[in-house]
Amino acid sequence: MSAIRFHVAVLVPALLLGACSAGIGGQTAGGATGARSFAPSSFSAVDTGAGAMVSTGTVVGRRTAELRQDLNELQQSIASSTQQLQEIRAKAVGDAEEYHRIIAGISARLQVGTTPGNPILVAQWGDAQIKLDDMSSGVARLNTLAGTVAADSTVAAYLLDSVRATYGLAGAVDEDHNQLAILEDEVNRTVVQIDRLLNEVSNDINRQTSYLATERSNLRSLQVGITNGELYGTSLANQAFFNAAPPPAPSPARPVNITPAETRQASATPAALTAAASSRPLVMIRFDRPNVEYRQAVYQAVSQALQRRSDARFELVALSPEGGDPASSASAANAARTSAEDVKRTLVTLGLPANRLSVSTSRSPDVVGPEVHIFVR
Numbered sequence: 001m002s003a004i005r006f007h008v009a010v011l012v013p014a015l016l017l018g019a020c021s022a023g024i025g026g027q028t029a030g031g032a033t034g035a036r037s038f039a040p041s042s043f044s045a046v047d048t049g050a051g052a053m054v055s056t057g058t059v060v061g062r063r064t065a066e067l068r069q070d071l072n073e074l075q076q077s078i079a080s081s082t083q084q085l086q087e088i089r090a091k092a093v094g095d096a097e098e099y100h101r102i103i104a105g106i107s108a109r110l111q112v113g114t115t116p117g118n119p120i121l122v123a124q125w126g127d128a129q130i131k132l133d134d135m136s137s138g139v140a141r142l143n144t145l146a147g148t149v150a151a152d153s154t155v156a157a158y159l160l161d162s163v164r165a166t167y168g169l170a171g172a173v174d175e176d177h178n179q180l181a182i183l184e185d186e187v188n189r190t191v192v193q194i195d196r197l198l199n200e201v202s203n204d205i206n207r208q209t210s211y212l213a214t215e216r217s218n219l220r221s222l223q224v225g226i227t228n229g230e231l232y233g234t235s236l237a238n239q240a241f242f243n244a245a246p247p248p249a250p251s252p253a254r255p256v257n258i259t260p261a262e263t264r265q266a267s268a269t270p271a272a273l274t275a276a277a278s279s280r281p282l283v284m285i286r287f288d289r290p291n292v293e294y295r296q297a298v299y300q301a302v303s304q305a306l307q308r309r310s311d312a313r314f315e316l317v318a319l320s321p322e323g324g325d326p327a328s329s330a331s332a333a334n335a336a337r338t339s340a341e342d343v344k345r346t347l348v349t350l351g352l353p354a355n356r357l358s359v360s361t362s363r364s365p366d367v368v369g370p371e372v373h374i375f376v377r
Contacts (some may be wrong), residue, residue, distance in 0.1 A: 034078050059171050088138050236299070287370040302352065315359075340358065
């Protein structure tokens with residue numbers, strides 16, 4: 001009997017010890033139990049922030065924990081960048097709304113007519129300029145953010161390579177590779193998230209840069225309107241250019257003749273706008289007295305010409321009378337050239353690219369004073 005009791009006493013502790021070992025060391029990521037002869041004596045659950053993982057105590061397990069911590073920090077950086085993008089967008093919307101409110105007020109005042117150089121409008125124009133500068137600061141912030149996200153993209157690529165390289169380390173248990181597979185999936189999802197965020201930031205930069213260029217050009221045109229006390233329109237550089245069908249044959253009417261008495265009533269119907277150089281001027285401006293107000297009619301004529309031909313170029317011909325004594329002839333030619341340069345500066349200020357303009361001089365028996373004829377080329 002004593003011998004039997006001895007064997008039972010030894011067997012029961014052994015069974016209990018086996019059950020405890022199975023309950024502690026055999027726990028897997030899926031919750032199943034079972035003793036493994038190659039497993040460490042115990043696993044412990046560790047939360048690294050990017051998600052809970054089971055620490056196996058192996059070298060590979062420790063390396064996996066380090067990589068998961070790196071992923072957690074990367075995800076925090078991406079969350080911060082996403083929040084910054086939303087803040088930048090919200091401020092850009094607010095600045096744009098305020099900018100267009102100011103511009104609408106200026107345009108409404110010019111629409112009904114006002115004095116040239118109205119100081120109230122000049123001050124409002126300055127406020128609009130400040131708002132554009134604020135939006136420019138937003139683009140600078142977007143560029144900084146793009147650099148941060150690009151750096152995170154590099155980190156994500158390195159992290160993914162490191163996870164895949166860890167599979168090749170010796171001394172891993174099955175649980176290590178299970179955890180590596182989960183980690184690899186999370187890194188891949190993070191890479192996609194970073195790429196999407198980087199695309200959004202890049203698109204915002206392109207949109208905002210284009211918008212600012214357009215509005216700065218429009219603002220310069222508006223400044224001309226304030227200076228002269230009348231409303232023009234959007235910058236010539238921002239016209240909705242398109243290639244229309246060939247225009248109908250020109251009417252026999254003469255091109256616009258701008259004189260001080262008829263400047264504001266003159267219509268600006270373009271003459272023949274064909275691919276070949278036009279033989280008739282688009283606009284004729286007579287500078288037979290000081291302060292000829294030609295800007296509105298010229299703006300309208302050039303704007304319509306550009307709508308008909310997006311690639312149109314313009315030649316400004318400074319005409320002076322033939323004959324007369326040399327001194328008078330030279331003075332008239334110089335006056336015509338000066339007037340042509342003034343028209344050119346006006347068109348550039350209104351947004352027409354300078355490389356689309358050329359100036360030449362000529363004499364004509366048909367003119368009695370300095371004139372500037374604008375041709376479509």
